[in-house]
Amino acid sequence: MESNWVYTDKVKEHFMHPKNVLKDDEGFKPDGEGMVGNIKCGDQMMMMIKVKDDMIIDCRWKTYGCASAIASTSVLSEMIKGMSLKKAFKLTPKEIMQQLGSLPEHKIHCSVLGDKALRAAINDYYQKNGMTDKVCKEEAKIICQCMNVTDHEIEDAVLEGARTYYELQERTKLGTVCGQCETEAKVILEKYIKEHFK
Amino acid sequence: MKNPKIYLDNNATTPLHPEVKKALVEAMEVFGNPSSMHEFGREAKTLLDSAREKVSSFIGANIDEVVFVGSGSEANNTVLSMLACPSKHCCSFQSASKKIITTKIEHPCVFETAKCLRDRGIEVDFLDVDEYGKINIEQYKEILLRGGVSLVSIMTANNEIGTIQDIKMLCHLAHKHGSLFHTDAVQAVGKIPIDVNDLNVDFLTLSGHKIYGPKGIGALYVKKGISFCPLIRGGHQEKGRRAGTENVLGIIGLGKAVEMRSKEMAEEEKRLLRLKNLLKHGIEKSIPDIHFNGHPDDCLAGTLNVSFSGAEGEAILLYLDMEGISVSTGSACSSGSLDPSHVLLATGVGAEQAHGSIRISLGRETTQKEIEYLLEVFPKIINKIREMSTAYVRKDK
Ligand code: FES
Numbered sequence A: 001m002e003s004n005w006v007y008t009d010k011v012k013e014h015f016m017h018p019k020n021v022l023k024d025d026e027g028f029k030p031d032g033e034g035m036v037g038n039i040k041c042g043d044q045m046m047m048m049i050k051v052k053d054d055m056i057i058d059c060r061w062k063t064y065g066c067a068s069a070i071a072s073t074s075v076l077s078e079m080i081k082g083m084s085l086k087k088a089f090k091l092t093p094k095e096i097m098q099q100l101g102s103l104p105e106h107k108i109h110c111s112v113l114g115d116k117a118l119r120a121a122i123n124d125y126y127q128k129n130g131m132t133d134k135v136c137k138e139e140a141k142i143i144c145q146c147m148n149v150t151d152h153e154i155e156d157a158v159l160e161g162a163r164t165y166y167e168l169q170e171r172t173k174l175g176t177v178c179g180q181c182e183t184e185a186k187v188i189l190e191k192y193i194k195e196h197f198k
Numbered sequence B: 001m002k003n004p005k006i007y008l009d010n011n012a013t014t015p016l017h018p019e020v021k022k023a024l025v026e027a028m029e030v031f032g033n034p035s036s037m038h039e040f041g042r043e044a045k046t047l048l049d050s051a052r053e054k055v056s057s058f059i060g061a062n063i064d065e066v067v068f069v070g071s072g073s074e075a076n077n078t079v080l081s082m083l084a085c086p087s088k089h090c091c092s093f094q095s096a097s098k099k100i101i102t103t104k105i106e107h108p109c110v111f112e113t114a115k116c117l118r119d120r121g122i123e124v125d126f127l128d129v130d131e132y133g134k135i136n137i138e139q140y141k142e143i144l145l146r147g148g149v150s151l152v153s154i155m156t157a158n159n160e161i162g163t164i165q166d167i168k169m170l171c172h173l174a175h176k177h178g179s180l181f182h183t184d185a186v187q188a189v190g191k192i193p194i195d196v197n198d199l200n201v202d203f204l205t206l207s208g209h210k211i212y213g214p215k216g217i218g219a220l221y222v223k224k225g226i227s228f229c230p231l232i233r234g235g236h237q238e239k240g241r242r243a244g245t246e247n248v249l250g251i252i253g254l255g256k257a258v259e260m261r262s263k264e265m266a267e268e269e270k271r272l273l274r275l276k277n278l279l280k281h282g283i284e285k286s287i288p289d290i291h292f293n294g295h296p297d298d299c300l301a302g303t304l305n306v307s308f309s310g311a312e313g314e315a316i317l318l319y320l321d322m323e324g325i326s327v328s329t330g331s332a333c334s335s336g337s338l339d340p341s342h343v344l345l346a347t348g349v350g351a352e353q354a355h356g357s358i359r360i361s362l363g364r365e366t367t368q369k370e371i372e373y374l375l376e377v378f379p380k381i382i383n384k385i386r387e388m389s390t391a392y393v394r395k396d397k
Helices: A009-016 A067-079 A085-089 A093-099 A105-111 A114-128 A151-159 A165-172 A182-197 B018-027 B039-058 B072-084 B108-119 B137-146 B167-176 B248-286 B313-322 B342-346 B351-355 B368-387
Strands: A032-038 A043-052 A055-064 A142-144 B066-069 B099-103 B123-127 B151-153 B180-184 B203-207 B218-222 B290-293 B303-308 B357-361
Touching (some): A009 A067, A032 A114, A043 A067, A055 A067, A055 A085, A067 A093, A067 A114, A067 B313, A085 A114, A093 A114, A142 A182, A165 A182, B018 B248, B039 B066, B039 B248, B066 B072, B072 B108, B072 B180, B072 B203, B072 B218, B099 B108, B099 B137, B108 B123, B123 B137, B137 B167, B151 B167, B248 B290, B303 B368
Parallel strands (some): B099 B123, B099 B151, B151 B180, B180 B203
Antiparallel strands (some): B066 B218, B203 B218, B290 B303
8 A cells, every 4th residue: 555655755754744733732832823725625724933033943833634735734844944034935835845755746736835824924923023024925916716826826837838828727727627717817928928038 | 453454435336246256257268259150159148148137137127128338437428428419310319409407416427428418509407406415306397397308317326425316206207297317326226226117217327346246347228119329339239229349257247246236235235224323323422523414314325424624535535544444535635626526515515514524435345343443543533633724623622
C-alpha cells in the first residue's frame, strides 16, 4: 500500500504527523493571525504567528481540508520558523509545493491557501503593532473564484509560456468549474502578453 | 488485529465470489467464438446460453430479453443514446417529441449522458429529490402530465446513499402517460429482489462486478416488443442488439454470480442489515456531530453514508486507509473536481456536509469483527482531524 500512495512520502509524513497544530488548550498567544478560504469550497486555513525582531519565531495553524491541504499547511509551518517577515511574505504556493516533493495535479489548488493565510497573519501583526505603513495589501485580485486564481498567477503563467486561454487553463485550472471568469481572464491574458512580449 | 485489510467499499466493486472464480478457471479452457458453427464455437455457445438462462431467470425475464454488454455504463448509455440516433431509419422511440426525465442523483453514466443529450437538443428534466434521496413525485407527475416524454430513466438504488426508489409505481406512472421506462439497477440487482415483470420496466441495467462477478460485463434487459437501436453496431451478436464478439468468460462469470446471489441474497441482506445497524449505532454512540445521509428505511442493507462536521472526507478516507480500512468518500477533493458529490448536494445537505462524508459499503465478506475494529479506530481518527480543523468547535468544552 505504501509504495503506491497517491502522495509523496513527505506529504504522507506531514499528513500523518502534522507539525505545529494549534492545540485548543495550550494557550498559544499569537502576535498575528490570519484565516482564509471557505469550508463550502472544502478548504479553510488559519495561521497564527509569534514575532520577534521582525522574525517569525513560532507559529500554529488549523486547517479544514484534504490530506494535501493539511500537509501543505504543516510543511509551511516548518518553513517559516526563523524566517523574516519580509521573506515569509513573499512565499509562494510553488515553494510550499516544492517542499512537499510534489502534489498530484488535481491537488495543487489545495496548497494555494497556505501562503495567503500566512500573509493575512503577517498583515494582522503589522496592523496590531502600529506598523500600518508596512501592511501590504494583497494587490493581487482573484479572477477565478472557483479555482482561486489571481491576476498575478495569470501573469506568471504568461511568463512561463501560456499564450492562449486554453494554455492558461492548462497551467492554472482557471475557468474549469463555473466558467464565469472566462471573459475577464481573457482580457487579462491579452494585457500581460502585450505587456511582456509585444 | 495486526495490519488488517478491511474492504468496506463494496458499492464500488466486489471481490469475485469463490464459486465464480472456480467457474472462470474451468471456463478458461474454452476459447471458441460462440458465433462459429464448429465444435469449438458450439462449446462456447452452450456456456453462453446457459449463462443467459441464469441471468434472465434471475430477473424474471425471457431468455431473448437479455442483451450482454461491456458494463453497466454501456447499458445505460445504450438506452439513453437511442433518443439521439440521427438515422431516419432508426426504429427506436418512434414518438415525434423527444424528451426525457431523469433525476439529479443518477450515476454519472446516466447523468452525463443526459446532459450530453440536452446539448444535442433533447429536452431533459432532472427530477429533484428530498433530503433522503427520494424522487419528488409531484414534480414527476407534473412533467409527465405536460406530455411528450418518450423516456424516463430512474435508478433503482443509489450507489452513494443507498436510497431505494419505488420503481414499480414510478414506472406505472410513466406508462400511464405513454413513455417508456428504464431503470439503472446496477446497485440493486442481487441485493434486493428484482423482477422485471413485477416492475413492468421496459429496460433495466445490471452489472457483474457489483455482485461478486467479473468486471467488464453487464446486461441490459429489453422488454419484448420494445424497439431498439444498438449503440455498438457491426455484428449479428446478441441478435443484432450489441455487436462485438461476446465476452464469453465475463458472461459465464456473470451467470455464476447471479446463480450464487439467488442462493445467498436473502440471508445476506438480513446479515448486512444487522451489521449496518451495529455500525450505525456504534458511530452514533462514540462520535458527536454526525449526520447519516440517505433514507433511514428504504435503503440498501449494506450501504451507510455518514457526514462528520468539521472533518473533510478525503482526510478521513486516508487515515482509515492507514489503518487498513477501505471506504469511499463523496468529497470533491478525492475525485479531482471541486464540487462535492452531486447526489449529496441534491439531497440538500449543503456543501460542507457533503465534503465531510464517507460511504461505508458492506459485502458478503464483511464480518462483525471488522465492523468492531472500524468502530474502535473511527472516533480517534475523527477526533484527530477535528482537532486540527478550523471548522470544528467541540461542544463539550
Ligand atoms: S470563477 Fe473561474 S471557474 Fe468559476
